[in-house]
Amino acid sequence: AATQANIPFMSVKVTGFARFSLLEKLDYLMHEAPEETLIRKYNRALLGLTTNETKEWERVKERFQKIGEAAAAAGIGFLVDAEETWIQDPVDALTMLMMDKFNQNGLVIYNTVQLYRHDRLLFLKQCYEAALERNFFLGAKLVRGAYMEKERARATEKGYPSPIQPSKEASDKDYNDAVRFCIDHLENIGLIVASHNEASNLLAVQLLEERGYAINHPHVHFSQLYGMSDNITFNLAAAGCSVSKYLPFGPIEDVIPYLMRRAQENTSVGGQTGRELALIRRIHR
Secondary structure: OOOOOOOOEEEEEEHHHHHHOOOHHHHHOOOOOOOOOOOHHHHHHHOOOHHHHHHHHHHHHHHHHHHHHHHHOOOOOEEEEOOOOHHHHHHHHHHHHHHHHHOOOOOOOEEEOOEOOOOHHHHHHHHHHHHHHHHOOOEEEEEOOHHHHHHHHHHHHHHHOOOOOOHHHHHHHHHHHHHHHHHHHHOOEEEEEEEHHHHHHHHHHHHHHHHOOOOOOOOOOEEOOOOOOOHHHHHHHHHHHOOOEEEEOHHHHHHHHHHHHHHHHHHOOOOOHHHHHHHHHHHOO
């Protein structure tokens, strides 16, 4: 990405360099003290690792830091992908610690916030308060989410309340409220509106204009998946917004399941896929 001027970001999954079961154990240990802050829960959980697990986690942190250093040196944003809820807490904690290290003077590290979770709007606000306290920029990539059916099925199987919003309307409300919150605090937040929803993208543009910001403000970026919602991407670009296409890269056995999850996610955006097909038909008439 560093050799391509038009590639402003790279996305990385922590599960690409951290063992899933180790993340799962850390997440479990973090939930033993739910009333504490994210970082305090994380520090407490580290005490529950074995000697070998502690060494393994140190290597995970070293890998994360090396990627962060490379991104910072190349002037590229490092987007940390969201994971399943039962491994997300240690990913969030590690990402916040790396923001504290790399986002002191600008935006390098971004966390992904899945607003189909009913607790994520509060989480976003708590992260903002932590960033203010530690004097670093908060990077937030806002998505609706990619593991809805998997999350609901696991919650039913394990007998705990689903972490997913009760309805699409609730997800939409929290997503738009998150966009509004970020733009209202734009001096300290870097926002990526990663959405295939026309209304959410339009809201972001309207809020920028209402608040007196340029629609190509350096703290705001729009992104859609390559092959989806081109009508949104191209109209945002034509209006002068900073916008990109999100292109998965990797082994085919990993990329195809990823694209299938994105397609499944996109079916929940009411009418968007049908609208794209209608536009294609109109072009070919």
